[in-house]
Amino acid sequence: MADRTSRFLPIALGCMTLAFITGFGSGLLSIGKANILYRFAVQWELCVAVLFLAAWTPAILLVSSALAFEVADRGEGFSGAASKALIPALVLAAAVSIFYLLVVPGIRERKTWYEDASALFSSSLMDARDALAKGRIAEAERLLLVCRAIDEKDEGYKELYDRVQAAFILEADAPAEPAPAAGEPDDPAWRTANRFYLESLRARDEGRLFDANYLARRSLSIFPRRPEVRRLVEETWQALQSLGPSAEELADAAFYKRKLEGYAMLQEKDYLSAFRRFTELAADADADQDVRKYLELSREGLESVAFFLDEDRRAFGESDLGELRFESAQPGGRWALEAARCAVSDDGVFFRDLAVKGPGGLELTAPFARLRGDVLLVRAVDREKPDVVWEPAYLAGKPGELGPYAMRVGFDEGNVIEKIRLSGPVADVPLALLATGLGRAESEYRLDVAPLRAEFGLRLAYPFVTIMLILMGAGLGIRFKAIEPPRPLATYLSAPFLVVLGLVPIQAGARAGRFMVSLLAESLPGSFILAWAAFLALCTVASVFFAARVALNAPR
Amino acid sequence: MPMPTPRARVCPMKKLAKIVLRFIVSMIAVELAISVVLVAHAVAEKRFSTVLEAVSGELLSIMPLAVLVAAFLCYYPLTRLYASRLLGYLTLVVLGTLFLALPVVALRLDWIDAPLRDSSLAAAWNYLPISSWYVSLAGLPWLEAGLSILAYACFVSSFWGLSRQSTHRPLWGAFLAPALGLGAVYLFGAFLSGIAEAGFRLVGVTFSRLWSGTILAAISALCLVLFDFTLCPKTEPGRHHG
Numbered sequence: 001m002a003d004r005t006s007r008f009l010p011i012a013l014g015c016m017t018l019a020f021i022t023g024f025g026s027g028l029l030s031i032g033k034a035n036i037l038y039r040f041a042v043q044w045e046l047c048v049a050v051l052f053l054a055a056w057t058p059a060i061l062l063v064s065s066a067l068a069f070e071v072a073d074r075g076e077g078f079s080g081a082a083s084k085a086l087i088p089a090l091v092l093a094a095a096v097s098i099f100y101l102l103v104v105p106g107i108r109e110r111k112t113w114y115e116d117a118s119a120l121f122s123s124s125l126m127d128a129r130d131a132l133a134k135g136r137i138a139e140a141e142r143l144l145l146v147c148r149a150i151d152e153k154d155e156g157y158k159e160l161y162d163r164v165q166a167a168f169i170l171e172a173d174a175p176a177e178p179a180p181a182a183g184e185p186d187d188p189a190w191r192t193a194n195r196f197y198l199e200s201l202r203a204r205d206e207g208r209l210f211d212a213n214y215l216a217r218r219s220l221s222i223f224p225r226r227p228e229v230r231r232l233v234e235e236t237w238q239a240l241q242s243l244g245p246s247a248e249e250l251a252d253a254a255f256y257k258r259k260l261e262g263y264a265m266l267q268e269k270d271y272l273s274a275f276r277r278f279t280e281l282a283a284d285a286d287a288d289q290d291v292r293k294y295l296e297l298s299r300e301g302l303e304s305v306a307f308f309l310d311e312d313r314r315a316f317g318e319s320d321l322g323e324l325r326f327e328s329a330q331p332g333g334r335w336a337l338e339a340a341r342c343a344v345s346d347d348g349v350f351f352r353d354l355a356v357k358g359p360g361g362l363e364l365t366a367p368f369a370r371l372r373g374d375v376l377l378v379r380a381v382d383r384e385k386p387d388v389v390w391e392p393a394y395l396a397g398k399p400g401e402l403g404p405y406a407m408r409v410g411f412d413e414g415n416v417i418e419k420i421r422l423s424g425p426v427a428d429v430p431l432a433l434l435a436t437g438l439g440r441a442e443s444e445y446r447l448d449v450a451p452l453r454a455e456f457g458l459r460l461a462y463p464f465v466t467i468m469l470i471l472m473g474a475g476l477g478i479r480f481k482a483i484e485p486p487r488p489l490a491t492y493l494s495a496p497f498l499v500v501l502g503l504v505p506i507q508a509g510a511r512a513g514r515f516m517v518s519l520l521a522e523s524l525p526g527s528f529i530l531a532w533a534a535f536l537a538l539c540t541v542a543s544v545f546f547a548a549r550v551a552l553n554a555p556r
Numbered sequence: 557m558p559m560p561t562p563r564a565r566v567c568p569m570k571k572l573a574k575i576v577l578r579f580i581v582s583m584i585a586v587e588l589a590i591s592v593v594l595v596a597h598a599v600a601e602k603r604f605s606t607v608l609e610a611v612s613g614e615l616l617s618i619m620p621l622a623v624l625v626a627a628f629l630c631y632y633p634l635t636r637l638y639a640s641r642l643l644g645y646l647t648l649v650v651l652g653t654l655f656l657a658l659p660v661v662a663l664r665l666d667w668i669d670a671p672l673r674d675s676s677l678a679a680a681w682n683y684l685p686i687s688s689w690y691v692s693l694a695g696l697p698w699l700e701a702g703l704s705i706l707a708y709a710c711f712v713s714s715f716w717g718l719s720r721q722s723t724h725r726p727l728w729g730a731f732l733a734p735a736l737g738l739g740a741v742y743l744f745g746a747f748l749s750g751i752a753e754a755g756f757r758l759v760g761v762t763f764s765r766l767w768s769g770t771i772l773a774a775i776s777a778l779c780l781v782l783f784d785f786t787l788c789p790k791t792e793p794g795r796h797h798g
Contacts, residue, residue, distance in 0.1 A: 063731075070727050480726035490725075498731050505734035516593055 023052025069477025149317030330410025333359020362397030475547030652709030717784025
């Protein structure tokens with residue numbers, strides 16, 4: 001008897017270990033086909049193994065129960081045997097259900113992300129290679145930025161990055177062309193640098209040599225690949241050396257003057273200009289206490305009217321959730337966001353190629369945007385080169401009380417994240433959100449809730465199904481006892497084969513269950529959960545009677 | 557100590573009647589269980605104008621599945637009934653042919669008027685080829701339809717031998733039988749798909765899709781019966797369970 005009651009857990013745990021190892025092995029075999037990045041390989045394989053285990057667990061429970069009861073005492077009957085050996089089985093069923101409901105959706109979501117990120121990396125790398133081959137170096141660099149956010153240690157990326165940098169150097173060393181034509185007019189960095197270059201030329205012509213040198217150096221720091229700018233820096237510096245006071249004295253005086261100007265900008269709440277100025281000064285004198293202090297203050301201020309592009313890249317490196325359409329009717333009017341891509345991180349929700357429609361006929365587009373709390377920022381700044389800024393384009397309407405770069409929308413990032421999650425693959429939606437978000441999905445986000453409802457029903461069914469399988473396994477084990485009780489080794493060795501055989505009808509049953517739950521979700525939208533829970537409870541009770549009835553024919 | 561009582565002998569004919577009854581009850585149970593869901597679905601999708609129309613249409617199209625399940629459920633009682641395997645096969649083939657043919661005959665002779673069409677089950681369980689095959693039988697020549705039904709009945713009966721492989725561990729049989737049943741559905745579906753037709757064409761013989769399926773089902777049945785007579789354990793009439 002002691003032997004019998006102790007067999008369920010060893011069989012179940014042994015089969016689960018085997019299922020995990022098999023899942024990991026199948027992940028290893030399919031990793032090439034899945035095209036997963038080396039960086040994510042182990043995590044992805046672990047996810048595959050866990051999902052494999054989750055898929056096999058119902059069959060494992062059924063077989064473990066059947067094998068444990070196959071060696072139960074003859075003549076004890078279903079109720080006698082069940083009362084002794086079902087407790088560990090039901091405890092394991094509860095543990096497995098908690099694992100399936102709370103852990104598996106997150107694992108599934110993570111696996112999908114590894115696959116999507118790997119696919120995005122590969123396609124971006126391929127496009128970058130193609131762009132480089134066709135001489136579109138700036139485009140290649142832009143595509144490499146996407147790769148960098150995902151895996152900057154990949155050998156393919158590093159090799160291509162080096163080739164792109166080499167191409168830039170070659171381009172810079174090439175014979176100079178007329179100034180306005182050289183470079184990449186579509187690149188915002190080039191445009192900003194060119195503006196400084198033209199101002200520098202004007203300053204030089206007007207005899208303001210220090211300004212000319214300063215502006216040329218700024219231009220060079222933003223877009224370093226223009227030889228004519230480098231020449232202008234050298235030319236103005238040599239001209240400065242030839243002046244009366246020493247160049248160092250002039251530089252010290254100018255440094256102090258620029259620090260004062262930066263301070264004034266900060267006082268006037270022109271945070272972007274102040275940030276630019278103190279970033280520039282920090283590059284010249286990082287040890288200066290004033291510069292460090294005011295740089296930090298200007299950065300804090302700037303965050304109220306813009307965000308840094310590296311935050312966007314970090315967010316997209318962690319989660320690229322594809323396109324988004326979001327609408328929200330507020331007392332002040334209706335808001336509609338439409339983004340080509342969106343990503344979620346601790347810093348907020350990030351959008352690329354965002355189109356916004358708001359109250360009062362407001363209509364604008366922005367290449368980059370971030371929603372944190374209920375404030376939408378539509379201006380992005382490059383932290384390293386703050387002169388490079390991506391600004392919104394107002395198509396209609398006027399900026400609101402927070403200015404042209406920030407707007408208070410009537411919803412917050414939580415609503416958007418909820419909408420993103422609910423409109424993604426239903427199997428990835430966390431249980432808590434499924435349970436609480438169904439109402440809002442229908443009324444606020446206008447989503448088709450039947451698949452969500454069906455998914456919730458399927459999750460709800462899992463604990464019931466595990467109990468039913470254990471009961472049925474117990475009935476089968478008692479009913480189909482061997483004339484000669486099998487030896488323990490034979491029992492353990494047969495378990496994996498029986499699990500494979502058990503999987504077939506269980507999967508067919510699961511399909512029938514999905515069919516049934518979809519049907520109920522569509523035909524009983526109002527009382528679906530109640531009807532489904534009642535149906536499951538009824539099935540569980542029926543399975544008790546069924547198992548007892550099957551066991552009744554056991555040989556005595 | 558009380559004297560042991562001799563085991564009560566049950567008349568074989570009574571046992572056979574019980575098996576036939578089990579066959580019919582199993583069929584009805586399968587039909588009811590599946591058609592309740594399918595009819596609800598069909599009515600919800602407004603594919604039928606009345607519930608009665610939906611019931612009759614769905615009931616008929618899932619008949620091959622019901623016969624398959626009923627045959628599988630009769631394997632074990634048959635093992636305990638007959639000493640001769642031929643008689644067991646004959647019983648299964650006759651029952652299968654009869655219950656598959658009855659609705660087709662009734663439709664052809666206009667005894668009933670049901671809208672035969674592919675079952676909703678088709679989409680869910682890869683049942684489409686079998687459903688389409690059965691639906692098409694009502695419009696085929698008598699001989700072609702009859703042979704096709706007979707081949708299917710032989711095919712579902714021929715798995716009996718495999719069920720006797722697990723005499724020493726009946727639990728194996730309990731797990732093997734459902735997997736075999738689903739395997740049979742997939743296999744017959746594959747026979748009726750274009751693959752079988754293309755396979756015949758490859759060896760230089762041209763058959764219609766229906767004839768290809770019929771021939772392959774008959775060949776498979778023959779192979780399984782030969783396997784039974786050469787390698788499978790014999791029947792055990794009078795044994796309590798198996």
